[in-house]
Amino acid sequence: MNDKLDGVATFVQVVEAGSFALAAERLNLTRSAVGKAITRLETRLGVRLLHRSTRSQTLTTEGQCYYERCVRALAELDDAEASFDISRVEPGGRLRVSVPEAFGHWCVAPVLLDLAQQYPQLQIDLSFTDRYTDLIEEGVDLAVRIGELRDSTTLAARHLGTQHIVIAAAPAYLAQHGTPASLADLADHTGIAYSRAGVIAPWDARGPNAQTQPVRIRTQISMDDVQAIASAAIDGHGLAWLPCWLVARHQASGALVPVLDSYRVRSQEIYAVWPQVRNLRAKTRVAIDALKARIPEMIGT
Incomplete structure (x- = not known):
């Protein structure tokens, strides 16, 4: 029996990245491997999902419909895995965090470094940047933002201090x-x-x-x-x-x-921001809780 999920995540990543090359980079695969995965998926489904040219790609009508259903299906799987993750005694896995440069260096990094010592299975990937980071587009689990938050239906936030x-x-x-x-x-x-x-x-x-x-x-x-x-x-x-x-x-x-x-x-208000999900993974939850517990004292509020 064919694996019905084979190539699905790759297809979604290609659509959201906008190109095979960028999708390959995000998935840590070669462009050829990504192209073959999409071809196998189209062959199994018996429909063309993408119109491809040397400079661009667009979804076919069937591809648009399939993409929307794939996104919902993958979200359900993520939520299912997250519900198991919540019950774990020790958080683990890779946690990608984006923070402002100075505040991240002086205030956020010490908290997350202590967290890494507390949970040996937790892998902290910390990025220091003052530019606006698109968490969903760039695959970031958690960000710290200073100032007024933009309205969003896809992100959740928790106030950390002033x-x-x-x-x-x-x-x-x-x-x-x-x-x-x-x-x-x-x-x-x-x-x-x-x-x-x-x-x-x-x-x-x-x-x-x-x-x-x-x-x-x-x-x-x-x-x-x-x-x-x-x-x-x-x-x-x-x-x-x-x-x-x-x-x-x-x-x-x-x-x-x-x-x-x-x-x-x-x-200026300081917030922890993360992609909105029904069940927050333990690795993200413990990081948010640690920041909430320590940031106010660090900044004198």
Whole structure:
């Protein structure tokens, strides 16, 4: 009897990847092996699933129908396996996690490294990137995101804490340029800004009265990495707005000091995000629980 699942996962991956080459890369197979798997599947079914050319591929009418049913069938199998996985005493398997670079380095990695020691069968694959990661498209089990979440019907999320942003500078910079006593004083200073795709994030400060006020400051340098911004501030290039947990680390060594203590530039929410499933696998669940337990203390919330 033929294995009815033979080639199904490969077919779904080819459709979702958009090309045989990318599907082969994700499946760790050769392009030829992927092509042969699809051919065998079409031969067994007696229909053509894909229109193929040298530059593109499109689903046939039969292929579209079959793809939709395959996705549902594979999801049911995943849920069935997950229901067994939940009952396991020890989580195991490969856990792919995507995290922001600086926050991931200082806050998430220590938690997951401890988790790996606690569960020897758990394999942690940690990716550090500030770009938006498509969890489903890229096969990621769990991500940590900072800021407002996009609306999604395919992702689930859990709040991990609130990251407060403060203004800080090197003692040498303040000795040379003076310590600002009010937001108005910042107009006489140089700021090191955070930017993404050439867009500089504004410095909108919230004072003791909880009202938000715009900050006027000359920006000479902008970067898309908060660790680089912290290094530039330590070297005396200006005032920087940085996460409180990062400032605290450098404040302990005397490299940075916060200014305008009663003001915060802004706050950002931190979330764990994962693909929505009926039964969450144990490996993902223990990681989320560990992050929820330890992140608030790490960031001072």
